Every structure is written in structure tokens, then in C-alpha cells.
Amino acid sequence: MQKLAVVTGITSGIGLAMAQALSTAGFAVYGVARNAEKLAALDLPMIGSEVCDLAREDDVARCLTGLDLSPWSMAVLVNNAGSLDPIGRFDHIDLATTNATMMLNGLAPIFISKTFYNAVLAAPSCTGRIVQITSGAAHRAIAGWTSYCMSKAAMWMGTQVMAEEMDTTRCQVMALSPGVVATPMQAQIRAE
Helix, strand or coil, X not given: CCEEEEEECCCCHHHHHXXXXXXXXXXXXXXXXXXXXXXXXXXXXXXXXXECCCCCXXXXXXXXXXXXXXXXXXXXXXXXXXXXXXXXXXXXXXXXXXXXXXXXXXXXXXXXXXXXXXXXXXXXXXEEEEEEECCHHHCCCCCCEHHHHHHHHHHHHHHHHHHHHCCCCCEEEEEECCCCCCCHHHHHHHHC
């Protein structure tokens, strides 16, 4: 069985750990990251990669548009890229930064999933799985995390709608909340 894993936010934290585990499990890995230097420096076998800043609408629109899943019998998309910024009370947060976080955490996972899902449907011998990395913050308010909580809640609800609408014989979606994990994001939380 030829298996492919596409991982966003592959250069650190959960994305890197997922990519390493999937590679060990026999998946070919395709990485998506916003930092070209970090992507090139990864010590991880990949069949390909692309640089996309998923906080930018134009990058989201072009991400994975050339994805051909016809060589694969199974493909997995791990939507992991995310940000906490801006951290701060709702009455002090910046609109532009909050907008970028809404795109990265809330909208990008849905639109990248759309592109991936359509690639699965275009490859009759391939089945797909989509894993949305979410957070408990999608379901409960955390002071200082307005942008993060509402963006993860948007992704969570979008994922529920996707699950209702997709052809589950060809592709399935799940939201995974990994809990507290020792990542650079957790270091940022402690520093703030």
C-alpha cells in the first residue's frame, strides 16, 4: 500500500512529531511550512514540500493545488499549523494580527482540506483521511486567548460541517485535541 502524509506546520512541535511518526509507519511525507530555511533544514525524508504562509489568503488559495494523489492508495492530511498570537485581553488585541490568526487557525484548515478532498476524489484508487489539530480552547474560554479560542472554535465547527457533507467512503475527517504538549507554543504560553 502506497501511503502519503501531508503535514502543515511540519518544522516544529506537533507537526514535526507527527511527520516523524508517520514516516516511521511507512508513509511518504510531504511538508508545508511558512519558513523555507527551516523546511530545507529538516532532518526528515520528504518526497516534496512547499512554502506557504497559511496566515495569508493568497498562500492558502495556492497551497496543495498541484497535489496529485493518483499514485497513492491512501493519503492523510494533518492540518497542524497554528498560532496563539495575539495574546492579550480582547479590548487590547490588534485586528490585523487577529485576522491572520483567524486565517491560519480557522479558515486555512478548511480550505486546505477542500483542496485535499478534491484531490482524493480525483484519484479513484486513493482514500483520504483529514486530521485537524484542534484544542480544548475551541470549547472553553481562556482569558487572554481571544484570537486563539475563536479561531479554533471556527475550525472545529467547520470540521463538523465537513464531516456531514463529505463522501465518507472516500475520505473521513476528525478533529484531534492533543492536550498540553511540550512544544514551542507551550514555551510561548509560559513566557506570556
